[in-house]
Amino acid sequence: MAITVVGSVAFDSIETPAGRRERCLGGAATYFSLSASFFTDVRVIAVVGEDFGSNQEAVFHARDIDTQGIERTTGKSFFWEGSYLDNLNEAKTHTTDLNVFAAFEPKIPVAYRDSEFLFLANIDPVLQRRVREQMPDVRLVAGDTMNYWIKDHRDALLLVLKGLDILLINDTETRVLGGNKNLVQAARAVMALGPETLVVKHGEYGATLFHSTTPKSKGAEFRAPGLPLEVVVDPTGAGDSFAGGFFGYLASQPELTPAVYRRAMFYGSVMGSFACERFGTERLQSLTRKEIDDRFILFRELTHID
């Protein structure tokens, strides 16, 4: 099944202990698309400026990602500058220039209308909602957000949450959105706001899947480990790559059973681990399906007991 994703396609300047990159291709929708493209067809909705050229577009096309929903307009593309010098687990943001995203009016190309899966990457919840409303018939909707929207745009976000089947956020976001320091209680509070399924990402420690409708005795929670990585070059996009692997795998399956959700969590962790191995999207661009499957086995081995 095809996935339509809306989110940022951007340029990032990144500094990590491994070095610095200026204006490399980035953005949540970019990482998500590249990651999900190893599992299913992906269609992107975003807006870019005049600085987005054929080199950038070629990155999407090399993975057969449909870019007709990427609108070109005058001005500059979304720009983010951040560093991870003290802590590889948390970016320090130096600059966020919305640029062309400030006046973005998302439009869904006709060819995208039959997408059965929709991913609302981390952008203004008002934009997430507009896309959601234009695609009322999708089978499964997942989304991401961040503390800025949770804290300062809560009402708009709450409207988005009502239309989500799956929310993917991190520990801190779960605690803030759920208003509870205890992760399990916070997760339950978040699911009460709409999404039946919640994926809480723990950075290097993996991620936990919560389902509101599964009785606790039947394995309502599932933990995918993080891979202990000897070299973390650049964690930018790891969460979006996780989401791409998770949702991409779901979209590739004929039936969404509990076992499929569990495997999707592992594919999420697999894709997140690859994303960290080089700067920006470099590792996702060079990746092969064989490498993904080999790492899936490594992840399984990492937690498997007889």
Place this chain on the structure above:
Amino acid sequence: MAITVVGSVAFDSIETPAGRRERCLGGAATYFSLSASFFTDVRVIAVVGEDFGSNQEAVFHARDIDTQGIERTTGKSFFWEGSYLDNLNEAKTHTTDLNVFAAFEPKIPVAYRDSEFLFLANIDPVLQRRVREQMPDVRLVAGDTMNYWIKDHRDALLLVLKGLDILLINDTETRVLGGNKNLVQAARAVMALGPETLVVKHGEYGATLFHSTTPKSKGAEFRAPGLPLEVVVDPTGAGDSFAGGFFGYLASQPELTPAVYRRAMFYGSVMGSFACERFGTERLQSLTRKEIDDRFILFRELTHID
């Protein structure tokens, strides 16, 4: 096989968001012993003061723990006071009174000499070493330590590490001791100091097992998850209870295969999760082997994929 453990037997005053307890039975050797006693015979070496009475001793005897190595002396027992009001993952220490531990000269009862397993709980590395030297013929030695010893008593600690087969410490301790922010690289640096096996405890996220001699391709690393707990009453002793479950299970097995180490990691996580459910040692005192086995299955389910 019997385990001899040396470490603190103490009184703790604890404050958490769930409430406060004054002078309850605590100490690393206490939590370790209670936890390990569900798997094998346990013998304790410690020193206590006149405030340690038959009520405290009864807690050990109820679990058939040998206390003849707990020396009684004049003065007060080790006392610790701490709180977890802002962060359940990290204690804020208010008081540490070594009391009778300040002049402790550990002696090994003759009846302990045939112990094949030795656990050096978190105390002054000088004491850990004295116990180690008095038991040269043990089959497997594991130990714990903390940042205070790592930072301010490094030379004494390094001598202990040379005599350890297994070290159990947390993420921060691993990074500080290994002198590297990357956990995998830090783990390797720590193992180069002596222990062939390193267990890094991640608090609520579980723990990772590293073996220095296993090739990476053969699963040198293993991650046991933490159980998402809906109520954490008191995390005091969770790490020592993990160690007790881990080492107790190892001591109960006829052969120390990689599969046994993996199961030991799960038993460690199981015992750590129970310890948090009530104040002090309360939950470990009321626990049954059936509950442990049921939770082991729950943990397996938490990470199992087909």
